[in-house]
Amino acid sequence: MNEPDDLPTLWSHEPHRQLAFQPGDKVADIDADATPGFRGSKSDAPTLQAERNKRFAQLQEKLYANSRAGDTRSVLLVLQGMDTAGKGGIVKHVVGSGNPQGIQYRSFGKPTAEELSHHYLWRIRKALPTPGHVGVFDRSHYEDVLIVRVHNLVPQDVWEPRYDEINAFEQELIDSGTSLVKVAMFVSLDEQKKRLAERLDRPDKYWKYNPADIDERLKWPAYQEAYQTMLDRTSTAQAPWHIVPCNRKWYSRLAVTELLIESLKRLNMSWPPPDFDVEAEKKRLARA
Numbered sequence: 309m310n311e312p313d314d315l316p317t318l319w320s321h322e323p324h325r326q327l328a329f330q331p332g333d334k335v336a337d338i339d340a341d342a343t344p345g346f347r348g349s350k351s352d353a354p355t356l357q358a359e360r361n362k363r364f365a366q367l368q369e370k371l372y373a374n375s376r377a378g379d380t381r382s383v384l385l386v387l388q389g390m391d392t393a394g395k396g397g398i399v400k401h402v403v404g405s406g407n408p409q410g411i412q413y414r415s416f417g418k419p420t421a422e423e424l425s426h427h428y429l430w431r432i433r434k435a436l437p438t439p440g441h442v443g444v445f446d447r448s449h450y451e452d453v454l455i456v457r458v459h460n461l462v463p464q465d466v467w468e469p470r471y472d473e474i475n476a477f478e479q480e481l482i483d484s485g486t487s488l489v490k491v492a493m494f495v496s497l498d499e500q501k502k503r504l505a506e507r508l509d510r511p512d513k514y515w516k517y518n519p520a521d522i523d524e525r526l527k528w529p530a531y532q533e534a535y536q537t538m539l540d541r542t543s544t545a546q547a548p549w550h551i552v553p554c555n556r557k558w559y560s561r562l563a564v565t566e567l568l569i570e571s572l573k574r575l576n577m578s579w580p581p582p583d584f585d586v587e588a589e590k591k592r593l594a595r596a
Contacts, residue, residue, distance in 0.1 A: 361405035372410035375440020389493030
């Protein structure tokens with residue numbers, strides 16, 4: 309099977325390096341229209357996306373196959389961003405290209421009464437990917453230092469220690485064999501307004517519209533501050549954040565695809581050897 313490992317020439321740098329959050333980077337300076345590291349254009353995206361989706365699917369299947377032979381490793385993609393940033397599109401157009409058998413998806417909304425009765429990481433631990441799987445969190449444990457902070461749902465002395473708790477939790481995941489791909493998705497307020505307007509103009513999009521999104525827009529300065537602290541406090545050498553501008557959906561999908569491919573490649577996997585005699589089985593099959 310052809311398994312191209314080279315980064316497509318349309319990328320000037322490896323996205324996991326190009327997009328990694330750096331100390332001193334400011335949320336207020338993020339250009340959501342930008343396409344950092346990509347030298348191509350929108351017209352290049354459909355063909356390249358299809359090609360790289362195939363590569364992701366190959367690696368994802370290899371991860372799943374190895375788990376059948378006892379490999380306990382997994383990958384967790386964390387998608388964090390304001391509404392309309394395109395998290396659902398990533399799930400559909402990128403992760404959806406893989407074998408559903410090896411994908412575990414979880415969307416985190418408002419906690420249920422049962423979840424609120426436990427530690428905030430309780431529901432997160434229950435949703436972690438099992439060996440051989442690529443897990444996807446549409447929103448995540450970071451809601452507990454974002455929306456919780458912005459809306460003052462708990463006192464500061466409750467949410468403040470969570471940054472260190474999250475770092476320790478993620479290190480625990482890494483130590484247990486889970487590779488983390490953390491993506492902070494940023495859409496501009498103008499682009500968000502256009503996407504919300506589209507939802508109001510199309511009956512097939514009504515289901516995606518939430519009147520509360522207007523209220524959240526008004527809190528964007530507070531969200532900027534919360535996102536800045538989140539990035540400053542929880543982007544570590546072992547579990548870095550990647551900043552993905554999302555005004556151009558074609559770009560954000562290509563970028564996340566490459567981040568996943570890079571993470572899977574770093575696992576340095578080969579196909580598991582058979583636990584049976586191949587030639588003997590061919591002869592048995594011929595006689596069957």
